[in-house]
Amino acid sequence: MKPEPKTEAELLQRARDIAGLSFFELAETANMIVPANLKRDKGWVGQLLEWHLGAVAGSKPQQDFLDLGIELKSIPIGHTGKPLETTFVCVAPLIGVHGLTWEKSHVRQKLSKVLWIPVEGEREIPLAARKVGSPILWSPNDEEENALQQDWEELMEMIVLGQVEKITAKHGEVMQLRPKAANSRVFTEAYGATGKSIKTTPRGFYLRTQFTNQIIKRYFS
Template sequence: MIKPAAPDNEQELLDRAIALAGMTLGEIAAMHNISMPKDLKREKGWVGLLLEHVLGATAGSKPEPDFPALGIELKTIPINRDAKPLETTFVCVAPLTGLTGVTWQNCHLKHKLARVLWIPIIAERDIPIAQRIVCAPFIWSPCADEEQLLAQDWQELTDMIVLGEVEKIHGKYGQALQLRPKAANSQAKTKAFDKNGRPFLTLPRGFYLKTSFTQHLIYKHLHVS
């Protein structure tokens, strides 16, 4: 299994992604001699890993964009036949400690969302994995209004963490962003602080983009009416 070389520039990356549009995951996997899982319950990240391999991503598990030389993150997004996202999109783990001096301008979340290659995939549950279809990709950076929305949500959620209210945060907070548990199982715990500044253990949290926000991106860039 020879991994394709990393793309030299943004246009080359986009051209590679465009070449996949209309193909099924099964066709793409077969072209690269990659075996397919029976389901994605235990291999939830398989689709993203497949496309990372095919497109020449080099970051692996390092805390940097999937295409470090280009500063571009890859995000696959499952959609239904009407181009509506089927789930929220994980961006990064949310730090629950060590937030002194962290601002929107220097936070990891902003860095991860600076430049994103989005690849929508028609992936309704009744469609077998091998028959799920890759749709037209697009490269995105937040416009001023989108960044303002993300920054406001990040600030609100981060303020609650700093004030020791992480346990009070639920899905209704945030217009574009959501903070929710991100852990392989309920035994995974990380340190946080309560409102009195006392440390305690809680589930790790992750920042996710809400489906209303990613639907806006898809409709805007793919001109879906």
């Protein structure tokens, strides 16, 4: 793995250097094997990019480039230039959330500055042949931050009130809360409607595709 970049400029240059290259070319340099598909290797693309960019956080609950305050997110793009799937932000806290504010939230920290790496995501393109696009270094503007905060506060209020089981993917304008677990047998603690502890599936915050599409359109228009 490449050493951690010392500056934002160094990180951006590395990201620009891999733009236009295929997963096969990047995997060869990193001495990694390209899987046949991503069904069992969902995190493979992220690991490949982390290797080339020098991200050391891995799966730790912190920004990928902690010293630079930057989060790394790959985003699969279709032929039309639109994102093909929602973007996972972080796992949602379901207990001990009384008094938690947007300003101190993990979501806000993760999204304060993001290095987006668009990648070809159409399934008919063999994984090895898919290419990396030009990077986008993004921080939410006031409008985007307000929309994120509004959704976060609405979803967290439902969690605090013991309504986590009532939250569906329809809640939230730009960000939703969805189950996030390796399988349906994984459970965690949450508040029930009576205020007592219940067992439920872990949840994660996800950015809707229309939100990430606006980010991409703004940078490439």
